[in-house]
Amino acid sequence: MEYVIRPESKITARHYDVVICGGGTGGVFAAIAAARAGAKTALIESKGYVxxxxxxxxxxxxSFFNLWKAFPGVEKRMVVRGIPEEMIQRLTQQRGASGHNDTVLRYEYDSDTLCVDVEVYKFVALEMLREAGVHVMLNTMAVDALVSGGRIQGVITESHQGCEAVMGKVFIDATGFGDLSARAGASYTEPNDYAVANSMGVGGIDIDKYYSFLRDNGALKEYARGPRDGRSNQIIRVDGDWENITEELGQKTRELGMHTVTTTLHDNYFMFIKLNYMMPKTPTDRDALADAEFELRRRQREALELLRKTIPGAENAFISRTAPTITIRRARCIECEYDISNEEILNATHFDDEIYSYGFHDYAPRFQVKNGGTYGVPYRAIQVKNLENLFAIGMMITSDHNAHMSTRNTVSCMAMGQAAGTAAALCAKQGISNVRDLSYSVLHDALVFANVWFDKEHP
Ligand SMILES: Cc1cc2nc3c(=O)[nH]c(=O)nc-3n(C[C@H](O)[C@H](O)[C@H](O)COP(=O)(O)OP(=O)(O)OC[C@H]3O[C@@H](n4cnc5c(N)ncnc54)[C@H](O)[C@@H]3O)c2cc1C
Structure with a gap:
């Protein structure tokens, strides 16, 4: 490998209380929470939307709920509330979400079905960030960290206007990839234990016909009903066992890594069909990632052909949306002060310093939280080891693969974001330099005030 020395240069510096890298699932909620709590907040996002x-x-x-249907007699409880639920209500009003609907078949996996329209989601998330007064830096990549004395002083960013330093008091790594933590010198592993994916939207394909086709072939595995294009009680989520239709179809979907579950809020539209690919290397490897981007787009084309041939009336189906880049289930796993285990999750463990409650496990029904209950995620679980003022949130925490299959899910990441943003704002306001020194009762009360639900306090 040949090396060059990059000359030092003078760059613009901007100052904030709280700086969040990554405006994704968790980062959006961290930024709204921090700004609402009175912090001058910057959100750095590499794409053109959040x-x-x-x-x-x-x-x-x-999932916003406990697994009430799977455990007869257990009370149905909305266990994640706060800003995430506020956003869902706003989305639902704008026909950008289905609201909460009972799952009809396969409710032992998730008793609640909630689908979103991704384009409405992008808009509403940005709208809420702007209303909260967050400085949203879109099309801006966090490329390095300025660290001294175990504290991050600033993040170096690159955008079309050049290189800048975004200085702050408290930082949140919400990049999914763990870019900020890695640049700041945190310890991490790269387990490469999941397939990467690109999901596509498919137009010109009828979800009712898909449902009937699966049902008539004895292959219907799950479904839920909810609002679709202004009519209630319509199919909004459906999946089947394609190998029950023919062995060949089962084989083909496996080869493509195609998940045949889809959700929708619109007639004639499959909102999500996922293609998966197990990379030979970790997703932080640039060139391996580029190969995977190509491979997944190839798989999407093949999957489209399969849908056209298989589902009645889908002969003219077309790809109407793809994710702009690969989506990952995890890349770096950042070492934090506490690492929650699968046993703790399954045993519905709650902690003295917990910041939210959660009840969904993506390996259900094999793994379910005991008695349809919830567990708590402790404040320590988001404090990055050896860095005083950095939180890691979202898919980056939890090293145990089975436990990660719970904590990494969207609604968990959202709740984690609200908690981290609130804690960061409190630290900045109170002049606390090490986030471990924040009083838990102050954090707890601020979260309760912002409508966060502590399930253990509602027996
Ligand atoms: C294919 C797939 C399907 C899934 N299906 C489901 C499902 O059906 N239901 C469910 O609940 N969960 C699902 N999950 C899990 C869940 O969606 C994710 O674990 C969760 O959304 C991760 O949130 P996050 O905030 O950690 O990361 P992300 O949502 O990925 O956010 C990270 C953000 O950081 C930005 N970013 C990255 N690097 C930088 C940088 N250096 N500078 C600036 N910005 C940066 C990215 O652009 C992105 O916006 C799925 C995951 C995948 C991959």
């Missing part, structure tokens, strides 16, 4: 995988790859948002 929302991340919630607006690109997440099929249904899992």
């Amino acid at each position: 929302g991340g995988i919630a607006a690109e790859g997440g099929c249904g948002l899992h």
